[in-house]
Each structure stands twice: as structure tokens, then as C-alpha cells.
Amino acid sequence: MTSSFLPFDPCAPAVPCQLPPVDVAIVGGGVVGLSLACALRQSALKVAVIEAVPTAGAIAKGQAYALHQVSRQFFREIGVWEALAPRIQPFEQVQLSDGTFSQTVRFDPQDLGTEVIGYVAEHAVLVDTLQATLKAASNVVVYCPWRVIETQGGGDRAQLTLVSADLAQPQVAHLSARLIVAADGGKSAVREQMGLKPWGWHYPQSCVVATLNVAHPQPVLAYERFWPTGPLGVLPLPGDRYRVVWTLPHEMAAAVLALEDAAFLERLRPYLDPAMAEITGVSERFIFPTQLMQVNSYVGDRCVVIGDAAHRCHPVGGQGLNLGLRDVWALAAQLQAIAPQDIGSYPQLRQFQRQRFWQNSLTLAFTDLLNRLFSNNWLPLVLLRRGGLLALRSIPILRQGVLRFMAGLTFPVS
Numbered sequence: 001m002t003s004s005f006l007p008f009d010p011c012a013p014a015v016p017c018q019l020p021p022v023d024v025a026i027v028g029g030g031v032v033g034l035s036l037a038c039a040l041r042q043s044a045l046k047v048a049v050i051e052a053v054p055t056a057g058a059i060a061k062g063q064a065y066a067l068h069q070v071s072r073q074f075f076r077e078i079g080v081w082e083a084l085a086p087r088i089q090p091f092e093q094v095q096l097s098d099g100t101f102s103q104t105v106r107f108d109p110q111d112l113g114t115e116v117i118g119y120v121a122e123h124a125v126l127v128d129t130l131q132a133t134l135k136a137a138s139n140v141v142v143y144c145p146w147r148v149i150e151t152q153g154g155g156d157r158a159q160l161t162l163v164s165a166d167l168a169q170p171q172v173a174h175l176s177a178r179l180i181v182a183a184d185g186g187k188s189a190v191r192e193q194m195g196l197k198p199w200g201w202h203y204p205q206s207c208v209v210a211t212l213n214v215a216h217p218q219p220v221l222a223y224e225r226f227w228p229t230g231p232l233g234v235l236p237l238p239g240d241r242y243r244v245v246w247t248l249p250h251e252m253a254a255a256v257l258a259l260e261d262a263a264f265l266e267r268l269r270p271y272l273d274p275a276m277a278e279i280t281g282v283s284e285r286f287i288f289p290t291q292l293m294q295v296n297s298y299v300g301d302r303c304v305v306i307g308d309a310a311h312r313c314h315p316v317g318g319q320g321l322n323l324g325l326r327d328v329w330a331l332a333a334q335l336q337a338i339a340p341q342d343i344g345s346y347p348q349l350r351q352f353q354r355q356r357f358w359q360n361s362l363t364l365a366f367t368d369l370l371n372r373l374f375s376n377n378w379l380p381l382v383l384l385r386r387g388g389l390l391a392l393r394s395i396p397i398l399r400q401g402v403l404r405f406m407a408g409l410t411f412p413v414s
């Protein structure tokens with residue numbers, strides 16, 4: 001079996017066919033799904049990844065993510081760090097500030113005992129590196145662009161029905177697996193089909209994201225500036241570019257999204273760090289809703305949910321993908337520990353649930369608290385948070401504790 005990243009055409013047109021059975025069927029070839037396939041590529045398990053959207057479509061929004069130290073450890077462990085590192089941007093400092101309050105907090109690598117605080121990786125780079133790694137994997141096959149339209153647990157094997165992306169002449173295929181891993185994102189249809197119920201809420205805010213080009217190289221700094229309307233995160237990208245994640249109430253976000261380039265930059269400028277270099281250009285803008293969501297049980301009948309399919313948090317602090325990668329790390333270790341016994345066995349998979357649920361819950365609660373504490377103008381909270389920033393500035397052990405938590409280093413991985 002070989003990996004395939006080309007439009008896959010396993011069946012005669014319009015004739016349902018049975019694909020070769022696998023041990024693990026990963027639904028969703030985003031960063032989380034592909035990472036799990038990479039983590040299992042040297043195992044004895046047969047793995048299929050099914051991804052609905054061709055790669056070009058998935059990278060069009062130019063997403064980029066802050067990756068924390070724990071994600072670096074994970075990529076190193078699964079053997080993709082060497083290929084990834086030259087293509088992503090390390091940052092040496094993170095600065096937090098509250099609007100125009102002059103007392104900012106700066107986190108340095110010494111606070112973590114590392115050389116840098118974290119990294120910024122573009123979606124395209126992550127997906128490309130992971131796909132390239134999988135090309136040499138003889139136990140992984142990628143069906144793309146194919147969409148999973150139905151899943152069923154029960155019995156010895158789970159069943160999946162796939163349909164090809166060719167709308168003019170869609171093909172149907174069936175696949176059986178010992179375990180389905182739902183890595184199909186926040187709107188996960190597999191989660192729904194498997195009866196795993198999410199809970200949570202939508203924030204009254206959306207994020208407008210854009211890439212800025214700047215005139216001069218700057219010290220490599222990421223920063224988050226908290227405004228009563230919502231946080232503004234700025235992440236350095238390779239090549240004198242910055243990714244801006246600007247959280248605003250829905251109506252303001254929609255209005256900002258509709259602005260022409262020059263008007264958008266004029267509106268953005270007062271929210272940025274005054275020391276930011278001259279901006280020479282701005283990319284197309286995209287908007288994302290914000291949400292907190294968690295599934296009570298990550299494990300169903302021959303099914304596990306991971307990444308955004310299992311939990312979503314506010315983008316403040318750049319935690320979502322990092323949590324998803326920790327899910328992958330824990331699940332890959334668990335599956336390899338269970339094999340050659342039945343990897344779809346519910347009691348065995350409960351260990352994954354026990355390990356990840358509370359750690360994810362804590363981070364979700366932390367991002368929720370951070371956003372609520374800062375996204376308002378209520379004087380007692382203004383005083384409280386500014387006092388908190390002063391405490392972080394002057395008490396190194398507190399600063400180190402917060403940074404270790406945000407970098408995912410507070411809890412052991414397994």
C-alpha cells in the first residue's frame with residue numbers, strides 16, 4: 001500500500017466498491033489528522049487518512065499557528081522536526097500588554113530554560129512537511145479529495161462510506177477499520193454520527209486575520225495586546241511578515257473585514273505596538289467565529305475524537321492546535337501500547353480520555369478566563385488585571401509558572 005496525495009480514483013465511476021480494510025481510519029487530513037498518521041507510520045498498524053478538501057483549498061486562508069515547546073517536542077519525537085524547523089519562525093520573546101497601560105510583561109527564553117519561547121508555522125508548511133513525510137510510509141494511504149459521509153461503530157469493525165469530490169460523477173466507496181479517529185475539525189460530522197455530544201458557547205467576538213509585510217527586520221517578538229474589544233495577537237512569520245489575529249465584537253469585525261487595504265491598515269495601526277516597523281502591504285483578510293466547545297467523552301463505539309473535533313477554545317494565547325497535537329501524541333502512544341490487542345476496544349481507550357480530558361479542560365478554562373478578564377472596561381477588573389500584569393513583571397516564579405502552563409510543559413505527556 002502506498003500513500004497517495006493525488007485525486008484518488010479507486011473505483012469504477014458510480015460503482016460502490018470496498019477499499020482494503022485498515023486498522024485506523026483517520027477522518028480529516030488537517031494538521032492534527034496528518035500528524036497522527038505520521039506518528040503511526042512506523043507502527044504495525046495499517047492507516048488510512050481521508051481528506052475532503054484538496055491541499056490548495058485548505059491553505060488558501062493563509063492560517064499560521066504559534067507552536068509551543070511541547071509541540072516542538074512532539075514533532076521531534078515523531079521525526080518531522082528536522083524538516084520543519086528550517087521553514088518556520090522561532091520567536092525569542094512574548095510581550096503581553098493591556099491596551100495603553102505602559103507596564104508590559106515580557107516573557108524571555110530564560111523563563112522556560114529554552115533557547116526560544118516558541119515558533120510560528122504556516123498551515124501550508126505544516127501540511128506540506130507532514131505529507132512529504134507520509135509519502136515514504138508503506139502502512140499509510142491517503143484518500144484525497146474524498147469525503148466521509150457516513151460512519152457506523154459496533155461489532156468487530158467500524159464502517160465508513162466515502163464519496164469522491166467529483167460532483168459531476170460522484171463515486172461511492174466503503175472502508176472498514178478497527179478504529180475511526182475523528183480529526184474532522186470543529187464541525188465534525190463523525191462526532192455527530194457517533195453520538196458524542198459537544199457542549200460550550202459562542203463568544204460575541206470574531207477574529208479577523210491578515211498577513212502584514214513590514215519594511216525592516218525587527219527583533220523576533222510575538223505579542224498579544226488586550227483591548228476592551230478583544231485581544232490582538234501579532235506573530236512573526238519568516239521573511240519580514242507578521243500574522244495578525246484581531247479579535248473584535250462581531251459587527252466591528254465584519255465592518256473591518258469589508259475595508260479596503262489602506263483603510264484597514266489605518267484602522268489597525270492604533271491597536272498595534274507603537275514600535276512596529278513600517279507596514280508595506282497587507283494580504284486578503286479572513287474572518288473566523290470564536291467558540292469554546294468540548295465533548296464530554298472523547299471515546300465512542302470504535303471511535304475517538306481528537307483536535308478541534310473534540311475541543312475548541314478562544315484563539316487568545318494560541319492554544320488550539322497545540323492541544324490537538326498533544327491529543328495525537330497521547331493517542332498514538334496508547335494505540336501502540338494496546339496493539340496487537342483490539343485497538344478499538346472501549347475500556348482500553350478510556351485511558352486516552354482520562355489523560356487528555358482534564359488537561360484540555362484546564363486550558364479551555366484558562367483561555368476563557370483570559371478573554372473575559374481582559375475584554376471589558378469594568379474598572380474593578382481593569383485594576384485587577386493591571387495588578388496581575390505588575391505581579392507577572394516582578395515575580396519571576398509566577399511568570400515562569402504561567403509561561404510553562406501556556407507552553408504545555410506543566411503536565412507530563414504520558
Ligand SMILES: Cc1cc2nc3c(=O)[nH]c(=O)nc-3n(C[C@H](O)[C@H](O)[C@H](O)COP(=O)(O)OP(=O)(O)OC[C@H]3O[C@@H](n4cnc5c(N)ncnc54)[C@H](O)[C@@H]3O)c2cc1C
Pocket residue numbers: 027028029030031032033050051052053058064065066067146147148149183184185186188189207209245288289306307308309315317318319320321322323324
Ligand atoms: C483565528 C485563529 C487563530 C488561531 N491561532 C492558533 C495558534 O496560534 N496556535 C494554535 O495552536 N491554534 C490556533 N488556532 C486553533 C487552530 O486553528 C485549530 O485548533 C487547528 O487548526 C485544528 O486542527 P484540526 O486538524 O483538528 O482541524 P481542522 O484544521 O479543521 O482540519 C479538519 C480537516 O478535516 C477535513 N474534513 C472535515 N470533514 C470531513 C469529512 N467528512 N471527510 C473528510 N475530511 C473532512 C477538513 O477538510 C479539514 O482539512 C487558531 C484558530 C483560529 C480560528
